Amino acid sequence: MRLWLDEHPSPRPKAQRVTGARRIIFGNQKGGVGKTSVSAGVAQALAESGHRTLLIDFDPQGHMTKQLGHPLIEIDSPSLAKHMLGEVKDGALRDLLVPIKGGDFEDHLWLLPACKDAFLLDAKLATSRFVRIKETALEKALEPLEHDFDFIVVDCPPSLGYSMDTAIYYCRTREGEEEDTSGIVIPVLSEDSSADAYDMLEEQIQDLIEDMDIGIAQLGFVVNMYDSRKGYVATSSLEAWQKIGEPPVLAIVPELKDQREAVRVKAPLLAHAPYCEQAEAMRTIARRISG
Numbered sequence: 001m002r003l004w005l006d007e008h009p010s011p012r013p014k015a016q017r018v019t020g021a022r023r024i025i026f027g028n029q030k031g032g033v034g035k036t037s038v039s040a041g042v043a044q045a046l047a048e049s050g051h052r053t054l055l056i057d058f059d060p061q062g063h064m065t066k067q068l069g070h071p072l073i074e075i076d077s078p079s080l081a082k083h084m085l086g087e088v089k090d091g092a093l094r095d096l097l098v099p100i101k102g103g104d105f106e107d108h109l110w111l112l113p114a115c116k117d118a119f120l121l122d123a124k125l126a127t128s129r130f131v132r133i134k135e136t137a138l139e140k141a142l143e144p145l146e147h148d149f150d151f152i153v154v155d156c157p158p159s160l161g162y163s164m165d166t167a168i169y170y171c172r173t174r175e176g177e178e179e180d181t182s183g184i185v186i187p188v189l190s191e192d193s194s195a196d197a198y199d200m201l202e203e204q205i206q207d208l209i210e211d212m213d214i215g216i217a218q219l220g221f222v223v224n225m226y227d228s229r230k231g232y233v234a235t236s237s238l239e240a241w242q243k244i245g246e247p248p249v250l251a252i253v254p255e256l257k258d259q260r261e262a263v264r265v266k267a268p269l270l271a272h273a274p275y276c277e278q279a280e281a282m283r284t285i286a287r288r289i290s291g
């Protein structure tokens with residue numbers, strides 16, 4: 001019997017379910033580099049080309065939610081953070097989604113709005129008695145939605161806390177998933193402090209890779225608000241980003257008025273100014289990460 005078992009091992013435990021949703025997070029703990037603008041624009045571009053796309057506003061500041069013209073979720077109502085912490089008794093996460101209308105992406109783009117309760121998420125994840133919740137909480141909460149979407153795009157907060165750990169873990173290369181299908185995009189500026197910020201983020205990513213024995217694809221940098229008139233600091237920093245090579249620079253987005261105007265009128269960029277240079281840059285990034 002023993003021999004027979006040795007010769008006929010049971011099939012490998014089924015590899016972790018690979019769902020249809022590709023998971024792209026936009027992260028950098030440095031504030032104001034364009035995580036929100038670029039993640040929203042890229043999600044619009046993905047949806048415009050027919051992908052069912054879900055945008056997650058994972059920043060308690062709720063910039064993306066407000067910029068897309070939606071109210072934040074009330075502090076006592078069910079929210080993503082409460083779902084992650086197992087604090088919701090009734091109702092599904094799906095009930096919180098709102099459609100983003102306008103532009104050619106209509107009917108393909110949805111938003112999970114932010115709630116200020118996410119300010120407490122790091123502390124609550126830190127003290128939770130559930131093992132590994134710090135890493136797995138986002139994945140567990142979003143899993144029921146994955147079948148309904150081709151892409152899940154996460155706008156991360158400017159932090160290196162546990163919220164960021166759980167977001168980085170969520171975009172890991174799952175077993176059976178092709179490399180670079182999911183991963184992190186890092187918006188940066190062309191200046192020295194952005195390079196220091198990247199070193200810290202890179203360290204956090206490497207720590208997770210080692211601790212959890214996982215693969216994390218860094219899909220690329222987006223050098224945002226680039227203005228060569230700023231002189232040597234801007235041009236030499238851009239060269240430095242390009243020289244890294246892996247991850248590559250996905251796009252250079254100039255400092256332009258359209259993004260700020262779209263924010264002012266609370267409209268998605270690709271509906272407000274669909275043919276502007278910035279909208280084209282968002283489509284380029286979307287093509288490069290979805291190709």
Ligand SMILES: Nc1ncnc2c1ncn2[C@@H]1O[C@H](COP(=O)(O)OP(=O)(O)OP(=O)(O)O)[C@@H](O)[C@H]1O
Pocket residue numbers: 030031032033034035036037038059063156157158224225226253254255256257259260263278
């Ligand atoms: N290419 C651009 N040209 C001009 N303004 C831009 C551009 N990209 C973003 N902005 C503006 O810069 C500001 C910061 O951008 P954004 O909110 O996307 O950064 P963020 O990294 O998400 O910030 P935070 O760390 O606070 O979440 C916003 O007012 C945004 O409208």
Ligand SMILES: [Mg+2]
Pocket residue numbers: 035036037059063155156
């Ligand atoms: Mg932001």
